[in-house]
Ligand SMILES: O=P(O)(O)O[C@H]1O[C@H](CO)[C@@H](O)[C@H]1O
């Protein structure tokens with residue numbers, strides 16, 4: 001029995017390219033489709049989660065939002081990897097900076113995640129499960145960034161279940177060398193591992209947890225565009 005359409009995606013088999021860019025925000029997905037893809041076709045709009053497939057420099061690429069948080073990206077990445085034959089998912093998100101060298105507007109690539117999520121419990125493995133990115137995607141993304149004149153921070157990120165975190169334990173994360181905080185990558189990386197597929201999280205730092213700095217809307221637009229180009233060149 002076919003698993004598609006799924007409860008969350010109405011696309012047909014073959015509607016998605018082998019690489020899907022995945023921002024949290026559905027409007028970022030629409031922005032990429034409208035500004036970077038040639039001939040974008042809307043392939044999903046269930047719950048307003050817009051997914052498009054088009055071409056970038058002649059290469060077929062899809063972009064679909066995940067919504068916020070690990071339960072949400074867990075659903076979409078699971079369905080894309082396991083039911084739609086998608087091979088690569090590149091999350092393009094925003095993050096809060098933690099380390100002092102990670103400035104607002106900088107780009108961070110998550111090589112590995114620490115997380116407060118219980119996502120790994122479902123695998124019933126009596127050990128901790130590492131959430132790591134695809135080395136191949138990371139290598140390509142680093143090269144794409146350098147070619148575009150961007151030097152990314154590459155390292156550990158914190159995938160948190162909590163946006164308004166009352167512990168404010170930022171010093172503890174910094175002491176472990178954690179560069180930035182976001183809310184999806186760990187579940188995405190574990191879904192990729194379980195499906196034998198590839199994932200990477202690239203984030204633009206939109207605000208800083210320690211300095212309190214945040215970027216203006218104009219700055220956000222420019223630096224988000226760089227992240228989009230890096231992901232599109234990597235796809
Ligand atoms: O900008 P996006 O991709 O949504 O990512 C970040 O922004 C949201 C929180 O504001 C969370 O989803 C977090 O991971």
Ligand SMILES: O=c1cc[nH]c(=O)[nH]1
Pocket residue numbers: 094095096097163181182183206207209
């Ligand atoms: O998850 C996130 C994303 C951006 N900024 C934050 O503080 N947290």
